[in-house]
Amino acid sequence: MREELLVxxxxxxxxxxxxxxxxxVTADFWxxxxxWNGLERLSSQYKAVFSPIxxxxxxxxxxxxxxxxxPTTPFTEEDAIAVKTFLRRGGKVIxxxxxxxxxxxxxxxDLPVRxxxxxxxxxxxxxxxxxxxxxxxxxxxxxLNYAAALNTSRCSICRVFLWSxxxxxxxxxxxxxxxxxxxxxxxxxxxxxxxxxGEVVVIADSSVFLNSMLDRESNKELLNYLLGxxxxxxxxxxxxxxxxxxxxxxxxxxxxxxxxxxIKYSIAITSPLLLVAxxxxxxKI
Amino acid sequence: MRKxxxxxxxxxxxxxxxxxxxxxxxxxxxxVQVGVPDPKFFSLTYAELANLLSTENYTGYAExxxxxxxxxxxxxxxxxxxxxxxxxxxxxxxxNYTKTVLxxxxxxxxxxxxxxxxxxxxxxxxxxARVNASYISLADAAxxxxxxxxxxxxxxxxAIVELSRKYLANAVSINETLIAxxxxxxxxxxxxxxxxxxxxxxxxxxxxxxxxGTPLPGRNITLLCxxxxxxxxxxxxxxEYNATIRIPYKYVESIILLAVFEPKGNDSLHLKPSLSDPVxxxxxxxxxxxxxxxxxxxxxxxxxxxxxxxTDLPRANFTLWTFGxxxxxxxxEGRASWIFRVPPDAREGTYLIRACTNPYAIYGPSCGxxxxxxxxxxxxxxxxxPQILLALIPSTLKVSIQSSTGTPPNSTxxxxxxxxxxxxxxxxxNNTYAEIPITLPPLASTGKATLNVIATPSDPSxxxxxxxxxxxxxxxxxxxxxxxxxxGAVTLYKKMRNESETETTxxxxxxxxxxxxxxxxxxxxxxxxxEPIVQEIQVEDPVVDEYxxxxxxxxxYTGIYMKPSQTISEYLEAVRPRLGMYSQYFEQISxxxxxxLYADTPVDPGLVRKLREELxxxxxxxx
Numbered sequence: 060m061r062e063e064l065l066v067x068x069x070x071x072x073x074x075x076x077x078x079x080x081x082x083x084v085t086a087d088f089w090x091x092x093x094x095w096n097g098l099e100r101l102s103s104q105y106k107a108v109f110s111p112i113x114x115x116x117x118x119x120x121x122x123x124x125x126x127x128x129x130p131t132t133p134f135t136e137e138d139a140i141a142v143k144t145f146l147r148r149g150g151k152v153i154x155x156x157x158x159x160x161x162x163x164x165x166x167x168x169d170l171p172v173r174x175x176x177x178x179x180x181x182x183x184x185x186x187x188x189x190x191x192x193x194x195x196x197x198x199x200x201x202x203l204n205y206a207a208a209l210n211t212s213r214c215s216i217c218r219v220f221l222w223s224x225x226x227x228x229x230x231x232x233x234x235x236x237x238x239x240x241x242x243x244x245x246x247x248x249x250x251x252x253x254x255x256x257g258e259v260v261v262i263a264d265s266s267v268f269l270n271s272m273l274d275r276e277s278n279k280e281l282l283n284y285l286l287g288x289x290x291x292x293x294x295x296x297x298x299x300x301x302x303x304x305x306x307x308x309x310x311x312x313x314x315x316x317x318x319x320x321x322i323k324y325s326i327a328i329t330s331p332l333l334l335v336a337x338x339x340x341x342x343k344i
Numbered sequence: 345m346r347k348x349x350x351x352x353x354x355x356x357x358x359x360x361x362x363x364x365x366x367x368x369x370x371x372x373x374x375x376v377q378v379g380v381p382d383p384k385f386f387s388l389t390y391a392e393l394a395n396l397l398s399t400e401n402y403t404g405y406a407e408x409x410x411x412x413x414x415x416x417x418x419x420x421x422x423x424x425x426x427x428x429x430x431x432x433x434x435x436x437x438x439x440n441y442t443k444t445v446l447x448x449x450x451x452x453x454x455x456x457x458x459x460x461x462x463x464x465x466x467x468x469x470x471x472x473a474r475v476n477a478s479y480i481s482l483a484d485a486a487x488x489x490x491x492x493x494x495x496x497x498x499x500x501x502x503a504i505v506e507l508s509r510k511y512l513a514n515a516v517s518i519n520e521t522l523i524a525x526x527x528x529x530x531x532x533x534x535x536x537x538x539x540x541x542x543x544x545x546x547x548x549x550x551x552x553x554x555x556x557g558t559p560l561p562g563r564n565i566t567l568l569c570x571x572x573x574x575x576x577x578x579x580x581x582x583x584e585y586n587a588t589i590r591i592p593y594k595y596v597e598s599i600i601l602l603a604v605f606e607p608k609g610n611d612s613l614h615l616k617p618s619l620s621d622p623v624x625x626x627x628x629x630x631x632x633x634x635x636x637x638x639x640x641x642x643x644x645x646x647x648x649x650x651x652x653x654x655t656d657l658p659r660a661n662f663t664l665w666t667f668g669x670x671x672x673x674x675x676x677e678g679r680a681s682w683i684f685r686v687p688p689d690a691r692e693g694t695y696l697i698r699a700c701t702n703p704y705a706i707y708g709p710s711c712g713x714x715x716x717x718x719x720x721x722x723x724x725x726x727x728x729x730p731q732i733l734l735a736l737i738p739s740t741l742k743v744s745i746q747s748s749t750g751t752p753p754n755s756t757x758x759x760x761x762x763x764x765x766x767x768x769x770x771x772x773x774n775n776t777y778a779e780i781p782i783t784l785p786p787l788a789s790t791g792k793a794t795l796n797v798i799a800t801p802s803d804p805s806x807x808x809x810x811x812x813x814x815x816x817x818x819x820x821x822x823x824x825x826x827x828x829x830x831x832g833a834v835t836l837y838k839k840m841r842n843e844s845e846t847e848t849t850x851x852x853x854x855x856x857x858x859x860x861x862x863x864x865x866x867x868x869x870x871x872x873x874x875e876p877i878v879q880e881i882q883v884e885d886p887v888v889d890e891y892x893x894x895x896x897x898x899x900x901y902t903g904i905y906m907k908p909s910q911t912i913s914e915y916l917e918a919v920r921p922r923l924g925m926y927s928q929y930f931e932q933i934s935x936x937x938x939x940x941l942y943a944d945t946p947v948d949p950g951l952v953r954k955l956r957e958e959l960x961x962x963x964x965x966x967x
Binding site: 087095096114117118119129144147148149157158178182183184185186187188189190191193200202204205224225226233236237253254255256265266269271272275316319320321322324325326328329332333335336337339 | 367368369370371372373374376377378379381382384385386389408411412414415416689691757759761768769770787789790791796798800804808819822823825826829830832833834836837840841
């Protein structure tokens with residue numbers, strides 16, 4: 060009876076783990092999300108590391124570029140210090156945001172650039188609808204997805220490298236139409252600043268490197284340009300947590316534990332013995 | 345009950361409205377339905393293009409119309425739009441070209457080069473014909489666009505028509521000039537010198553006459569210097585003219601002077617315009633010598649540098665250009681000094697610092713250059729790692745920092761990483777020597793790994809230093825786990841194997857051979873050493889049956905199972921220590937069954953049952 064219960068529990072646990080493993084993650088930006096709004100391609104194709112800012116700041120800036128994409132939770136003073144430390148060691152930090160949540164970090168870093176409220180709309184140059192505008196990186200086109208614009212009026216050290224077209228405007232009241240007084244293009248969308256011995260790049264769109272956007276226009280080229288020879292290290296500590304993601308991460312940790320050489324070889328040695336012993340026992344039952 | 349329900353509905357509605365007010369972060373681009381572009385925007389853009397055309401801003405027109413070529417739209421709308429935009433873009437280029445060619449034709453006509461002017465004009469007229477031809481297609485495309493997209497390109501069409509008319513009028517005017525039988529004129533220009541000081545006056549003179557030598561008195565002559573008008577004069581009775589020109593404050597090597605005659609009024613019906621040959625005047629001015637010295641010429645980031653500029657000018661307004669900054673200074677007796685700071689975040693390298701004087705009067709601009717080398721103080725790290733790093737047990741890494749100047753930085757951040765196990769630790773030290781405790785994570789794997797150390801001083805004048813060393817990681821916890829797992833698995837395997845073998849052998853109903861109850865065993869023939877194995881026990885005998893029951897209870901209690909090779913006595917000896925005080929019952933049962941089996945002695949089954957019950961009672965109570 061006891062053995063039957065054990066087998067039932069084992070089978071149930073296996074099914075739960077299997078279902079969790081194969082069930083797709085749909086939360087924005089997560090590395091495990093292979094859907095349109097995930098960063099699975101950034102993770103697999105560019106071997107991105109996903110960690111909290113404080114851990115990333117300890118990485119070697121010669122090998123990694125720090126990405127802060129679409130933050131939704133507030134930044135702490137420790138986060139700002141970690142970013143400054145990374146910059147002081149000559150690192151490059153890419154801040155991609157369209158909700159303005161990253162303005163708090165920009166303020167903590169004393170950077171004179173801000174993400175403006177509103178949605179960038181280009182009724183003529185877009186990849187389907189005005190809210191998916193085409194922007195210009197030199198002669199190259201970069202497609203965005205519900206982007207904002209940057210306020211660089213106080214920024215003398217900003218080098219704007221990404222502009223919207225002359226047809227674009229910033230839809231401040233989100234009614235999808237141009238109203239008098241709304242800022243008209245060309246608007247600055249991406250800037251680069253040399254500060255603290257490193258480089259900060261601010262892009263007014265969190266979606267530019269999503270799975271569904273990477274192959275659009277010259278988005279991949281822009282990513283390659285920003286990365287140079289480094290790998291992306293993405294901050295995952297400023298996104299809303301998701302139970303499924305957390306459980307999947309737990310399973311990944313468990314898998315990593317089981318992949319340790321000591322554990323792996325122990326299992327390899329003991330499992331045949333246990334299998335033979337248990338099979339005899341089960342046969343007896 | 346109803347009130348809370350209403351409240352809940354209102355709350356949900358408000359929440360959904362608030363959520364709706366916030367635009368989405370992004371949408372799936374694959375799922376968006378490509379809509380028709382807003383015609384209002386096209387109308388506005390066409391009006392802007394028309395405006396650019398009417399001001400003949402062809403650069404702006406070309407830029408904006410190039411953007412329009414990239415506009416995306418669904419289905420056939422895309423073709424309708426791109427047809428209109430392509431022709432509009434082309435029209436702009438043709439009009440721009442026509443304008444340029446017409447201007448050239450006019451210039452040739454003014455110079456009297458009728459042959460080239462005619463050729464160029466012919467080219468301009470061809471261009472205009474192409475503009476008109478394209479316009480027919482453009483008007484057609486505009487009509488379709490207006491019907492399908494409801495946008496209004498009329499202002500753009502009107503602007504094109506206006507410009508075409510204007511250029512045609514210009515062409516006609518040039519043509520009239522060419523076909524008229526005008527008298528050619530000759531204009532000469534001479535200067536009294538071929539070099540002059542900047543700002544000084546020079547005299548020029550010349551003559552205006554027809555190509556047959558008839559002087560043209562009382563005609564206006566325009567004098568140009570590098571294309572800018574610098575004076576007017578009128579010819580005298582013999583067609584001669586004189587003028588004084590001031591050399592402009594242009595600190596250049598030389599300038600070009602020209603005289604132009606443009607027939608006005610009645611003259612334009614008889615005379616052709618003429619242009620003199622250019623006269624080159626070398627401009628003289630003093631270029632001051634500037635010497636810039638830096639003290640020191642090799643500096644650390646964040647440090648101060650003294651810059652001194654000297655010049656042979658009695659007074660000069662200096663500007664020092666350093667690290668993207670402009671610092672003005674006035675000189676005293678030809679000397680100016682500055683103190684500037686090297687930016688703390690300046691990278692190592694050679695920077696050019698320049699001190700320039702602003703030009704005034706006969707003194708031209710001049711710059712003195714000096715090289716500033718920005719160099720950080722080199723740091724080196726020496727490491728003394730422990731021979732073996734044990735997981736969970738803190739080990740100490742000894743780090744000493746030396747600087748090339750001997751003065752260490754006040755504070756240094758030391759970053760220690762072991763990439764193989766994802767370890768990253770950061771500490772700050774104020775000393776040149778630090779003992780840093782390293783604690784490996786509990787799941788660090790045993791093996792060789794690289795320990796990297798990066799020292800980043802807080803003082804920007806010091807460079808970052810790195811060092812790496814190979815270390816051996818040992819995780820006793822995981823090794824103990826491995827050993828325990830293997831030992832445990834082997835033990836479990838052995839136990840299960842034993843259990844399985846015993847249980848299979850002692851299965852009474854299947855294995856006991858049925859011997860006839862009538863079989864008699866002769867006592868003398870049976871010796872204890874040759875006791876039959878348990879398989880030969882008769883199960884039908886009540887005494888044997890009782891023994892079997894006692895045997896099972898004993899096996900269960902002791903965990904020792906009777907092996908096929910064991911005799912009743914041998915098994916009794918094996919379990920005796922485990923049974924303790926109850927061994928007497930099992931011993932008596934064993935002796936009785938032996939007597940029954942091997943001596944054929946009559947045994948009372950009731951006695952055996954009683955003993956067995958006592959045994960079970962005892963064992964059951966202690967189990």
